[in-house]
Amino acid sequence: MVAAQTGRYSKYIRPISVFFDLAVITVFALYFYRDLRLDFHIYLLYQVIAWLLIAYIVKFYSIYRFTTPVEILSKLVKQGAIFLLVVIAYFPFSKQSIFSGKAIAICLSVSFAVITLSKTMWFYYLKKYRIVTGSNFRSAVIIGYTPEAINLKEVFMTRNDYGYRFMAFFSDKKTNPNIKGKIDDVKPFVIANNVDEIYCSLNEISNDQLKDLVDFADEQNKTLKFIPDTKEIFSKNLKIDYYEMFPVLSLRKTMLHDPVTKAFKRAFDIVFSFLVIVLLLSWLTPLLAILIKLESRGPVFFKQGRPGLNETEFFCYKFRSMRINKTTEREASKNDPRVTKVGRFLRKTSLDELPQFINVLLGDMSVVGPRPHLWSQNKAYGNRIKRYMVRHYVKPGITGLAQVKGYRGEIETDEDMVNRIKFDVFYIENWSLFLDLKIIVQTVINIFKGEEKAY
Incomplete structure (x- = not known):
């Protein structure tokens, strides 16, 4: 019963904290x-944007179960100091407002x-909550049976407030009753027991095993x-955290995993999609609807289930460009007989x-991201192409980097998908953000230039 509660509510903590x-x-x-x-409509918008940007820069909401109170205090001081300067900077540009250092000092002092x-209450409450209830924990396995690995296991066992549950050791190099199995046994064990985190001692694993x-x-x-065995391991792709005095290296998450970045990207998506719907789709839809209906029978819109974020299915909307058929899971090819004359223009x-x-406004998609593939493509390529499933870590996009680089349309060889x-x-x-804007601009340019594989 306890296992079912693992990480159930953790994802809501940061959004709640930001909102509060x-x-x-x-x-x-x-x-x-x-x-x-003050014109509060303008000032409050300025204040919210400033707060979120500063929080993003100083990583104000990047607080984890092993973050120390000193680190939290440091983030509070940085956020407060920069926010104070930004608030003061607003008044010289607002001619009708009255600057009051006393009011600002009191307001920010009380707020902080x-x-x-x-x-502080959240930090210590969560620690106590883990100790008392045994909930909100993460299960972990360790590859290697080195002194460093054994020390890490002791940290997991003695520091219940960290919220980790140690499951097993795996090692090829040593035989010991405490070792669950060989390194090859890790993958089935992780899947069978729904293990959250894998800690790997770099002393006991080969490069090929590590890549796998x-x-x-x-x-x-x-x-x-990763558990470092020496101080000679340095990589820009790794970051170091300390569990008490014990160093642990981990692969850095991408910017798109950061809660503030996700909120910023979502806000951009909402504004951008709303403008397109109001300024373009509102008058273009009736015109295209007439053309589509005049040429062939069927609905104006075509909707199809596609795998989205975390492979959750959503209905992707398009203007119908084909005659009604029963082969919708087959991608369009050059001179495809299913495509209508109007549809050919729409696709081009x-x-x-x-x-x-509309999908973007509903939250199923983003303006920029990996294009949503057909379910048949997921089944065909998911296990054949390395890192294929990484694309499901983020929302699919209307346009993406692969598309503006020419990799769109029909997949003729595995190399196209790779x-x-x-x-x-x-x-x-x-x-x-610059990359998103660059992709959007390039997409518009490609629309006017025309693309060879847009059929």
Whole structure:
């Protein structure tokens, strides 16, 4: 019964914390700045955007079960100091407002006192909650039976407030009653027991085994962390955390896993898709509907189940570009007889994809991301192409890096899909707002230029 509770509510902690902090600074600003003649519509928007940007820069919400109180205090000081400067910077540009250092000092002091108190209470409550109930834990296995691995196991066993449950050791190099099995036994054990994290001693694993383990962690969405045997291991792809005095290396998560980044990207998606729907789809849809209906019988819109975030199915919307047929799980090919004349134009200009902005507004898709594949493609390539499943770590997009690089349309060889996945994974691991904007601009350029594989 306890196992069923693993991580059940953890994903809600950061969003709740962000919402609470924004509510606190908003409420106190409305109260303490009421006599400063501020245009609160503009100021509160400025304040919220500033808070989120600063939080993103200082990693204010990057607090984990092993984060120390000193680190939390450091984040609070950085957030408070920079936010104070940003608030003060607003007044010179607001001519009708009255600057009051006293009001700002009181407001921010009270706000940060409440925020600090809430964070402290949450931090210690979660630790006590794990100890008393045994809930909100993560299960872990360790590959290797080195002194470092044994020490880490002792940390898991003695520090219940960290919320880890040790499951087993695996090793090829040593025989011991405490060792569950060989390294090859790790994967079936992890799947059978729904293990959350794999800790790997670099002393006891070969490069080939390590690469295979990284691929396995990607495919199964498991966290892989490394136990360093010496101080000679350095990599920009690794970050170090300390469990008490014990160092643990882990693969860095991408920017798109950061809660603040996800919130920012979602806000951008909502604004962008709303503008497209209001300014373009509102008048273009009736015109295209008439053309589609005049040429062939059937609905104006075509909807199809596609795998989305974490392979959860959603209905992807398009303007219908084919005659009604029973082979919708087969991708379009050159001179496909199913495609209508109007449909050929829609596909060539990518106008058939415009209804997907409704998917973006609903939260099923993003403006930019890996294109959603057919279920048949997932089944065909999921186990054949390495890192294929990584694309499901984020929401699918209307356009993506692979598409603007020319890897769109019909998959003629495995190499076509390999290249598509290569660019999808690169996008996920190297996301930036600039990259999103660049892809959007390139997509618009390609629409006017025309693309060879847009059929």
